[in-house]
Amino acid sequence: MGPSEGCFWPDKAGIMAETISKPRSFQEIILRLQAYWASKGCAVMQPYDMEVGAGTFHPATTLRSLGSRPWAAAYVQPSRRPTDGRYGENPNRLQHYYQYQVLIKPSPPDLQELYLGSLAAIGIDMDMHDIRFVEDDWESPTLGAWGLGWEVWCDGMEVSQFTYFQQVGGHDCAPVSGELTYGLERLAMHILGVDHVMDMPFNDPDGTIALSYGDVFKQTEEEYARWNFDVANTDVLLKQFEEAEAECEAILAKDHIDPKTGKRIIMAHPAYDQCIKASHLFNLLDARGVISVTERQAYIGRVRALAKQCADAFVLTEAGGYDAAKAEAGA
Amino acid sequence: MPDLLIELFSEEIPARMQGKAAEDLNKLVTNAMVGAGLTYAGAAAFSTPRRLTLALEGVLAESPTVREERKGPKVGAPEKAIEGFLRGAGLTMDQLEERDTPKGAVYFATIEKPGRPAAAIIAEALEGAIRNFPWPKSMRWGAGSLRWVRPLHSILCILTNEAGEAEVVDLDIDGITSGNTTEGHRFMGEGRFAVTSFEDYSLKLKRNHVVLDPVERAEAIWQDATNQAFASGLEVVEDKGLLKEVAGLVEWPVVLMGAIDEEFLELPPEVLQTSMKEHQKFFSVKNPKTGRIEKFITVANRETKDQGATILAGNQKVLSARLADAKFFWTNDLRVAKSGMETWTDQLSNVTFHNKLGTQAARIDRIAALAREIAPVLGVDADLAEQAAKVAKADLSSEMVYEFPELQGLMGRYYAEAAGLPAEVAATCEEHYSPLGPSDDVPTAPVSATVALADKIDTLTGFWAIDEKPTGSKDPFALRRAALGVIRLVLENGVRWKLDRFFDAQVLGYRLEQIKDVASEQDVYTLESTLREIAKFGVFGAALNSVAEHIAKSDQHPFEPDLSEGAEIDLTSKFVQERSADLLSFFHDRLKVYLKDEGLRHDVIDACLSMPGNDDLTLLVKRARALGAFLKTDDGENLLQGYKRANNILTQAEAKDGVEYSFGADVKFAESDEEKALFAALDQAEAAITPAMQSEDFEAAMGAMAALRAPIDAFFEGVQVNSDNDVVRRNRLNLLSRIRQICGGVADLTRVEG
Known part of the structure; x- marks a missing residue:
């Protein structure tokens, strides 16, 4: 293993030995993950305030996996997959669900152990379960990104995706980020022993106002399924897609120097917002069934082109590793 | 002579890559060693999910000294030449030897390369192997630039002498230093331990719950699986590929058998088997009396206090969720099928087959029309052949085939049966893809064979018409396989026909598609009429002549077809004849390969190929076999x-x-x-x-x-x-x-x- 600056991680021993009580609700699992990754040095961030298809789209992952600066973040990300809507009836499928996302750059040498520690923290007894790392390489055609890794199985159930990012937005990742994605509902159902997602306790099941997942989301699943599949105005969506695409490109075409402040301000994040928007609009159009197989590739290619341009812009910013002093010295 | 032990310890290596990787490690290290003069007596390579291991016996303690003699310039040659020679040989003037040769006195140098200790050579060989390892896909991690299949954590590399003393072969690759330690099972092992030899290593691994040898793991899994099944009066459905994969997913295999929920047993056995294998890597366990799949076998990577009860329960739950999906698809699909499989065929008009050959729906229409033409040759009712061709690929739109593409055809059969279609039609859904390979059975049911022929001939003529023929090793559309399929269908069913007629007609059909928007109405009319007449005349040329003559003579047509050279009809004529002839010669090449396997000589086949009627493959082969025997x-x-x-x-x-x-x-x-x-x-x-x-x-x-x-x-x-x-x-x-x-x-x- 490379240089061991990875010792960034204070206490790697001891996690597995502790016997940890079983969590009792969906939110308790989330809270424990937050506490665990906070204790491991991650910045616990909040969900991104836009509709995305997966936690990876959060700029804390996509953009921050680029460039040379170290990064460690963990957060919950509500994710939307319009085509997966089942009116809240399918025990495992939702059009809106939660992912828990961890991104650490450079990937520490003990990332697998850290990950296993997080499973222990949410009440999976390593002595009783069969945890396996099964090959599953990750690729996001819309983000122009790929990595190698596994899906992690617990007793034959996929509980997480574990990826070493190799490329994002067409850029080689150097250093490499380690990314962990937990499908929270599925994982929680497994731990809590629930068969239908809507039956899962959302908060303390013994509290005065005990709420199930269904109490919180059953109605919205129905509403969105109807809208996603049958009602969403496709002309409007198409128009919005074009607008988002045009705006993204327009933002990136601006001069790096802001004429008002005279500062160098590259607007990578505002541009990336438009890219995310375009991606979600594409998903909605897809759910409405108005995109043919051949068009599909073309749309994905258009979103990817935006993601690449945003990545190009981000690596020119300070967060993306741009060193103003160095650049000046060079000039 | 010492023994060498190497272990490369990493995060989990994909199961499908492990076997080849162990062999590659063996090859790369031993080739480099032998290249440097360091030979050995025996080698064995192993793999587990987390390690590649190479054990060499009887390695030379050092490479032998090598002497090399070099001939230099003549005595008295210019000083520059002599200096250059000395520099190259790394010697001084007094070390040269003068020898008389027929061309006069010449300087000779003897260069002695002393032997090097094994450790130095091995360190170089191993570093080279690691840096140039042929992983199908490799990656970087952390802040480093080294590439491996997944992060590489430690290198064990020791030489053990006859006294059993081990020496670490020193090596440092991007901060990973070699040593004499490793670790066992991720969860059941007891931390890192040092080893002194291969025997010590395998023993300690086993004590730390790792079975090093993949063959041993596979055997143990199979043994235990069959025993457990047998004890319940059942049998495991054999699947060598799955066994190998599963053996690559565990270091300490524990076989667990569980029951499939009653409500899923009504699903077709192939669906159960595919779903369990693809998603969960479970073996299917069959009741030999009923043929039904009733249980599953999963292989865990550890022992537990409760003898795997928790693990099995978890797996069972996951399986039920998976099968609930499969059942959902099955129920939905059956509903659609019973209301008419045309719904699915219609949906295929949104699916592109190939951007120059149109949609799947258009393709199905062509196959159905061709099946009508072929039907009489096989004594099949044309309407039945058309009906079968129309539904044969309908299941491509079903939810089950979307989920499990490998079930195409088979699901079509189930759905066609459920839809109450004739048995021949249902069988066609499954059989018309065959034969898929040289060992696959050829459909003999006449309707299935008719559609199978139509499907393959349409594909071949289509790709010939757009000039996408296989070249060298590239055959992305499996056209060689399709041609061999036609050959086997013809021969094994004793079909008597002239292929030219069908080639000409299909190629002309494709050509018309290509030119119909640009060619004149008259030309299109003439060529479309020709297409209709090919069946009567057998070949394109004769049909065209007759049509052209008829049009010219007839009062109904106020034009004479333009047959002049370079005009559209002439170009089309050449196109059809050239592509059709080229396709036939492609068939003849495939036929030669096919008959060669039967022991028929190349020249014997040539002697028959140059006889008339060589597009009648049955006749051709009959003649060739008789001549071969004669x-x-x-x-x-x-x-x-x-x-x-x-x-x-x-x-x-x-x-x-x-x-x-x-x-x-x-x-x-x-x-x-x-x-x-x-x-x-x-x-x-x-x-x-x-x-x-x-x-x-x-x-x-x-x-x-x-x-x-x-x-x-x-x-x-x-x-x-x-x-x-x-x-x-x-x-x-x-x-x-x-x-x-x-x-x-x-x-x-x-x-x-x-």
């Missing part, structure tokens, strides 16, 4: 010699005289008995061969030919062809031409070697 007999071999002799004499005489000797041999000019006997024998043979050929009885024809052997031999023995008497000579040449003509009607014997 040439293996003594008579056959000798007749061939006699035929060749006759042919040579004739060809020479014809070249010399500038005439063709082809008829007019008269027995009245025969002088000797041998000559008269040959006349009689040829009359007799001809009388037998002509009807035999007409009834395509090649064995009988060749049997009759065999009777010519003795008279021909006797003729050449006793008769001088080149007589002084010109009349006699010409008569004899004309007699020889009868041999050529009679035998040449059976096969082109000039092409047979020997």
Whole structure:
């Protein structure tokens, strides 16, 4: 293993030995993950305030996996997959669900152990379960990104995706980020022993106002399924897609120097917002069934082109590793 | 001599890559060692999910000293040349030797390369192997630049001498330093431990719950799985690929058998099996009495206090969720199927087959139309063939096939049965893809065979029409397999037809699609009429001539087709004939490969290929097989010699005289008995061969030919062809031409070697 600056991680021993009580609700699992990754040095961030298809789209992952600066973040990300809507009836499928996302750059040498520690923290007894790392390489055609890794199985159930990012937005990742994605509902159902997602306790099941997942989301699943599949105005969506695409490109075409402040301000994040928007609009159009197989590739290619341009812009910013002093010295 | 042990310990290596990786490690390290002069007695390579291991026995302690002699410049050569030579050899003047050669005194240098210790060579060899490892996909991690399949954590590399003392071979690769330690099972092992030899290593690994040898793991899994199944009166469905994969997912295999929930047992067994295998990597366990799959076997990577009860319960739950999906697809699909599979076919108009060949729906229409044409050849009702072709690929739109593409065809059969379609139609859904490979069964049910032929011929002619033929090793659309499929369907079903007719018609159909928007109405009309007439005339050319003549004569058509050179019809005509002929020759090449496996010689096939009607593959092969068998007999071999002799004499005489000797041999000019006997024998043979050929009885024809052997031999023995008497000579040449003509009607014997 490379240089061991990875010792960034204070206490790697001891996690597995502790016997940890079983969590009792969906939110308790989330809270424990937050506490665990906070204790491991991650910045616990909040969900991104836009509709995305997966936690990876959060700029804390996509953009921050680029460039040379170290990064460690963990957060919950509500994710939307319009085509997966089942009116809240399918025990495992939702059009809106939660992912828990961890991104650490450079990937520490003990990332697998850290990950296993997080499973222990949410009440999976390593002595009783069969945890396996099964090959599953990750690729996001819309983000122009790929990595190698596994899906992690617990007793034959996929509980997480574990990826070493190799490329994002067409850029080689150097250093490499380690990314962990937990499908929270599925994982929680497994731990809590629930068969239908809507039956899962959302908060303390013994509290005065005990709420199930269904109490919180059953109605919205129905509403969105109807809208996603049958009602969403496709002309409007198409128009919005074009607008988002045009705006993204327009933002990136601006001069790096802001004429008002005279500062160098590259607007990578505002541009990336438009890219995310375009991606979600594409998903909605897809759910409405108005995109043919051949068009599909073309749309994905258009979103990817935006993601690449945003990545190009981000690596020119300070967060993306741009060193103003160095650049000046060079000039 | 010492033994070498290497272990590369990493995060989980994909199961499918482990076997080759262990062999690659073996190859790379030993090749480099041997290249540096360090030989060894034996090698063994192993893999587990987290390690690649190489054990070498009897490695040389150091490489032998090598002496090399180099010839230098002549004594007295310019100083510069001598200096250069010394620099190259790394020697000084006093170390050179002067030797007399026929060209005068010359400097010689003897360079001695001393042997190097094993450790130094191994360190280089291993570093080279790690840095140049041929992983199908590799990655970087952390802040480093080293590439491996997944992060590489430690390197164990030791040399153990006869006394059992181990020495670490020092190595540092991007901060990973070699040592003599490793670790066992991720969850059941007890931390890192040091090892002194391969025996010590495998023993300690086992104590730390790792079975090093993948073969041993696979055997243990299979043994335990079959035992558990047997104890319940059941049997495990064999799946070698899955076994190998599962053995690559565990270091400490624990076999667990569980029941499939009752509500899923109604699903087709193939669906259960595929879903369990693809998603969960479970083996299926079958009840041999009913053929039903009732249980599953999963292989865990650890033991637990509760003997795997928790693990099994978890797996069972996951399986139920998976099968609930499968059942959902099955129920939905059955509902659609029962309401009419056309819904699915209609949906295929949104699915592109190939951007130059249109949608799947368009393709199905073409196949259905072609199946109608082919049907009578196989004695099938045209409507039934069309109906079967129309639904054969409908299941591509079903939810189950979307989820499990490998179930295409099979699901079609289930759904067609559920829809109450005729049994032949249902069977066609499953069978029309066959044969998929040389060992796959060929459909023999006439409707299935008809659609299978139509499907493959449409594909082949389509790709020929857009010029996407296989080249070299590239055959992305599996066209070689499709052609072999047609050949096997034709031969094994004894189909008698002329392929040209179907090739011409399909290629013309594709051509019309390509030009219909740019060509003139008249040309399109002429060519479309020709397309309709091909069936009657058998080939494109004759059909076109007839159509053109008809149009020109008819009062109904106020135009004459433009047949001039370079005009559209002429171009299309050349296009069709060229592509069609090229496709037929592709078929002939595939046929040669196919018959070669049967033991038929290349030249024997060529002798038959150059006979007319070579697009009738059944006839062609019948002829080739008869000829092959005939040439293996003594008579056959000798007749061939006699035929060749006759042919040579004739060809020479014809070249010399500038005439063709082809008829007019008269027995009245025969002088000797041998000559008269040959006349009689040829009359007799001809009388037998002509009807035999007409009834395509090649064995009988060749049997009759065999009777010519003795008279021909006797003729050449006793008769001088080149007589002084010109009349006699010409008569004899004309007699020889009868041999050529009679035998040449059976096969082109000039092409047979020997």
